[in-house]
Amino acid sequence: MTNPTEIAESYIALWNERDAAQRGTLLARNWTKDALYVDPMMRGEGRDAVDGLVAGVQQRFPGFRFRLVGAADGHGPHLRFSWELGPENAEAPIQGMDFVELADGRIQRVTGFLDKVPQGA
Secondary structure, eight states, rough: OOOHHHHHHHHHHHHHHOHHHHHHHHHHHEEEEEEEEOSSOEOOOOOOOOHHHHHHHHHTTEEEEEEEEEEEEEEETTTEEEEEETTTSSSSSEEEEEEEEEEEEEEEEEEEEEEOOOOOO
């Protein structure tokens, strides 16, 4: 993968995938084995840990979906994009921006920033 939009869309697809086997397939295809995810609330090293983070967010926010906000932007092995998390067809109470580093066209590092988080989330 080299297109910022494709990468961002595959990233969002992972966070929305509820089937563990399908998430594993997406992780194996699009993330490096040593992938690192970090944001102000959580951290995961390796595909299994990232999968655990995704499953945890889905459990904490049932019925919520991630959506891209605006266009993904990138240069070289770096890209950024904004997202929101909320119920379908409703205003999203959670918003953020992620910065991604690629290795051989796959996600190796994600640094997330939370722009809007409701109290108690």
